[in-house]
Amino acid sequence: MLVAPSILSADFGYLARDVKAICESGCDLVHVDVMDGHFVPNLTIGPMVVESIAKASTKPLDIHLMVENNSFFVDLFAPLKPEYISFHIEEEKHPHRLIQKIRGLGIRPALTLTPHTPPEAVEFLLEDVDMVLLMSVNPGFGGQKFIPSVIEKAKRLKALIERYNPNCLIEVDGGVNDTNIKALSDAGVDIVVAGSFVYQHPQGITVAIASLK
Numbered sequence: 078m079l080v081a082p083s084i085l086s087a088d089f090g091y092l093a094r095d096v097k098a099i100c101e102s103g104c105d106l107v108h109v110d111v112m113d114g115h116f117v118p119n120l121t122i123g124p125m126v127v128e129s130i131a132k133a134s135t136k137p138l139d140i141h142l143m144v145e146n147n148s149f150f151v152d153l154f155a156p157l158k159p160e161y162i163s164f165h166i167e168e169e170k171h172p173h174r175l176i177q178k179i180r181g182l183g184i185r186p187a188l189t190l191t192p193h194t195p196p197e198a199v200e201f202l203l204e205d206v207d208m209v210l211l212m213s214v215n216p217g218f219g220g221q222k223f224i225p226s227v228i229e230k231a232k233r234l235k236a237l238i239e240r241y242n243p244n245c246l247i248e249v250d251g252g253v254n255d256t257n258i259k260a261l262s263d264a265g266v267d268i269v270v271a272g273s274f275v276y277q278h279p280q281g282i283t284v285a286i287a288s289l290k
């Protein structure tokens with residue numbers, strides 16, 4: 078299992094320190110939640126702050142857009158050379174075009190689904206993406222309760238992936254902890270995002286990441 082801690086749960090007064098801490102504690106990717114106050118009822122960070130995160134990080138960035146006007150935000154973040162940019166399928170009229178654009182910028186394209194969106198919504202896009210991100214909470218905030226139906230959704234998505242693009246990874250984001258991770262792994266999930274579990278673990282970040290792995 079790959080682990081992508083979400084910096085949304087970091088102390089933003091000590092962002093570089095908190096990014097270095099996850100990188101030195103065995104994380105695989107650094108998950109960056111970009112929220113615009115329109116697609117979700119929260120507002121986070123833009124390219125200036127993400128540039129500081131990129132400088133502090135020794136691991137690839139996984140940028141999760143929760144925004145309207147995805148194409149505009151892809152242009153803002155592409156110069157930072159993240160490994161992945163994921164966008165919400167619910168917010169995009171022409172997802173195939175946006176996937177091609179992200180790929181053309183040398184970044185791995187990924188699709189995100191909110192908890193109500195069925196996996197079949199991305200069936201005919203799977204051949205063109207490197208990852209599908211399944212939200213297991215309503216997007217917008219860290220520290221929410223895990224929605225268990227994502228496990229069934231991951232199983233159905235895995236079957237589609239085996240048919241259309243076995244190289245495509247499944248990532249799950251929201252409320253992940255050392256209790257629900259086994260069911261996610263059994264369902265075929267490759268990467269978990271974890272914010273509060275990692276940053277608020279009583280025994281520290283290294284123990285938290287190790288326990289997820």
Ligand code: DX5
Pocket residue numbers: 083085086108110141214215216217218219220221250251252253270271272273274
């Ligand atoms: C929520 C974000 C998540 C969030 C996860 O919209 O996409 O990445 O930070 O935080 P936890 O793990 O605390 O649910």
Ligand code: ZN
Pocket residue numbers: 083108109110141250270
């Ligand atoms: Zn996220």
